[in-house]
Amino acid sequence: VQLQASGxxxxxAGDSLKLTCVVSGSDFSRWPVxxxxxxxxxxxxxxxxxxxGGINGAGGRTWYSDDVRGRFACxxxxxxxxxxxxxNSLKPEDTAVYLCAAVQSPVVLNHTNWYDYWxxxxxxxxxx
Numbered sequence: 001v002q003l004q005a006s007g008x009x010x011x012x013a014g015d016s017l018k019l020t021c022v023v024s025g026s027d028f029s030r031w032p033v034x035x036x037x038x039x040x041x042x043x044x045x046x047x048x049x050x051x052x053g054g055i056n057g058a059g060g061r062t063w064y065s066d067d068v069r070g071r072f073a074c075x076x077x078x079x080x081x082x083x084x085x086x087x088n089s090l091k092p093e094d095t096a097v098y099l100c101a102a103v104q105s106p107v108v109l110n111h112t113n114w115y116d117y118w119x120x121x122x123x124x125x126x127x128x
Contacts, residue, residue: 003119
């Protein structure tokens with residue numbers, strides 16, 4: 001399974017941005033993408049990787065960190081093998097590299113070692 005995040009950029013505080021994570025794999029005929037939960041993490045300069053939010057395979061459940069709950073929203077389009085992170089009311093402290101990760105489980109957990117597959121990140125910079 002491979003993941004590719006995109007959509008980052010430079011925005012001002014208060015702006016919105018939508019990140020995309022495309023999930024691909026050679027075995028989806030056997031294990032559809034809907035069997036994978038996908039989470040978003042972020043890593044700021046000099047900081048540990050931290051959980052942002054996630055969505056289960058069917059798209060019916062989402063999880064968020066306290067820092068972003070009410071501002072960020074996860075969604076997915078399994079027909080396009082794509083997961084989204086809509087980020088609203090961005091703050092300078094949201095500046096980080098954002099990464100998507102996947103695990104073949106109906107559950108999203110907030111620690112990195114739960115996830116088996118990681119994509120390269122996309123940089124989000126929020127200016128004040």
